[in-house]
Amino acid sequence: MTILTSQTTFTIGEASTETTSINITILPSIGTASGKGRLIHPALGTYDYAQCPDEWSNIDGDAIIAPIWASSKTLNGASNTLTMGNIRDVVVEERWTGGLSTSLEMVRILAAFWQNPPDPAIDYIEWYPNYINANGYKVILTGLELNGQGLNFDFISRQGYVTGTLVLRMRIAGRM
Structure with a gap:
């Protein structure tokens, strides 16, 4: 009867050090609401708003920045990527609703701001949603609607x- 045996020696090297870093967004404390918006x-x-909006989206204690997800088809399935979003991707809306939603004067002032955009290479409109937080943002006004599309x-x-719903849409370009 034949007995097979095998023996080998191998060296276990020093373990390599692996360093991983990630970015963590630390949200600021929510500032005290102290106004109606500016x-x-x-x-x-x-322009200080005559009344604060009844509804708003993508803003709370700070801008709500959604993560970015992308998927690419590969030979064996898909390659997925998920990364942190950027504040420049945030579109904010303020909505005044109800029977008599706001004054005609307010609509005309917002329309003047919207129709006369500053050159973004030089300056931005500053927006202070002080009805919800104490932060300030550089914004580009991208839309103004009253009762649907247009005014x-x-x-x-x-x-x-x-009457009806007044919607002011803005893209955040950065923080103040």
Whole structure:
């Protein structure tokens, strides 16, 4: 009867040190709500909202930055990537709703800010949502709607108020 035996010696080297780093976003404490909202246009001046919006999206204690997910098809399936988002990807909306949602004067001032954008290479509109936090942001006004697309007025507007929903849409370009 044959007996097979095998023996070998191998060297276990020093374990290599592996360092991994990740970015962690530490959210600031939420500042005290102290106002109704403010926009500062470099050419048209400062406008303090007549009333704070009834609804807002993508903003709370700070801008709500969604992560970025991408998927690419490969031969055996897919390659997925998930990374932190950037504040420049955030689109914020403020909405005034209700029967008499706001004054006609406010709509006209917001329309003037929207229709006269500053050159982003030089300056931005400053936005302070002080009804929800104490932060300030550089923004680009990308949309203004009253009762759907565009600015749609009715007979109540002649009395100085607007009915329906007023939506101001902004893209955040950075923090102040």
